[in-house]
Amino acid sequence: MRVEVDWTGGIAFTATARQFSLQIDEPETFHGADTGPSAAEYLAIGVGGCLGTSFAHCARQVDLPIASIKVIVDVDMHHGGEDRTRPLRITGMATELVVTLKDESDMDVFDLCVESFKKYCVVTQSVISGIPVDVKVTRAT
Known part of the structure; x- marks a missing residue:
């Protein structure tokens, strides 16, 4: 990619x-x-989008009838250091998936997706693990 x-x-x-x-x-x-x-907002969008996609995929795989999924991502950003002079960093994210089912009788299947979907979210799992980023700057000629 x-x-x-x-x-x-x-x-x-x-x-x-x-x-x-x-x-x-x-x-x-x-x-x-x-x-x-902002780029930080796009990172949160990526995490939320990936979690939603992973849950929706699980629901589709097990025929769980979904009426709606809303993913809420709250991002904590702070300057480092005791005097707050270090650069601003994302220090954490809290996510919530609000899922509305079409049929409440499918709670066992819903619980199956709740237990398994997170491990398939490539973005969230990569962020949690810490992604090595190689940065190179070249001057165009």
Whole structure:
């Protein structure tokens, strides 16, 4: 998989993944123009989207009739150090899946998905494990 992220001015970027384009920017309080979600928000979107996808896939595999799934992701961000002078970091995420079933008689199958879906979410499991990131900067000629 590969994505490309191109600068559009200020601190905004357009990301391209397959045939999709997404705006990335910071809110004005972080010196951006607020033209799109921030990279940190996209990380939370990725975690929430992956968890929702994994649960929906499990439900489909076991014929669990789902009426709706809402994933809520709360992100904790803090400056490090006692004097709070270190750079801002994501220090934790709390997620909640709110699932509405079409038929409440399927609670055993629902419980099966609740117990198993998390291990199949590639994004969340990778974030939990800590992803090594190789960063290289080259100058275009």
